[in-house]
Amino acid sequence: MKILLFSAVFSLSFFSLNYAYGEITSSQTITATLSPFVIVSDMENSSTSTQITGKGRLMTDLTPAFKFSTNNRNGTSATFNVKVNTSDGGQVNAIYGNDNSGIIVLANNNLKPHTGAIINALSNNPTPDNNPNAIAYRITFRVSNKDIGNVPVFDKAGNSASGNVLIKNGVNTVTLVIGGNSAIKNSFSSEDESGSYQATIYCTSVNL
Secondary structure, eight states, X not given: OHHHHHHHHHHHHHHHHTOOOOOOOOOXXXXXXXXXXXXXXXXXXXXXXXXXXXXXXXXXXXXXXEEEEEOOTTOEEEEEEEEEEETTXXXXXXXXXXXXXXXXXXXXXXXXXXXXXXXXHTSSSOOGGGOTTEEEEEEEEEESOTTTOOOOEEOTTSSOEEEXXXXXXXXXXEEEEEEEEEEOTTTOSTTSOSSOEEOEEEEEEEEO
């Protein structure tokens, strides 16, 4: 009995010392997908507010600017429209031009003008009696880097401006420049009552 018991214990110890362990390595692949994107944002420190003198002159140039960023190798396009509030037609078009320059109208937001006043202020021969509370100024477009993007130009109708502001992936800025001394003759007069004169610029951008 003593011998059999010893043999059993010996065998158990033998198998324990020769236990085979498996491999303990493993791997996992992690993935993060970047989709095509275009980002439009307002530029800080751009001038969007000023005072109007008694002669219609702006105390400082207005320079609203938009920054465009895209990872699309073909770049991105942008279209600009300008609207003002009227007393009879809601929001109406307030820009007209050709090539990369034109005319923009600022409308009295406290005493809103009629739609006809906006149309008259945008015309070739504005008349003070027909455009009260609407003042027109010259406007031009420019880009910060012409090597990677084009200056927006007006369409055939002259109501909006567009262009490939980025011709490849990267970052570019478009600025709309409204000169302080650029008031259109006969669009400003004593018919323009005191108040806040405004226009809203809408920018739409898509990847090419």
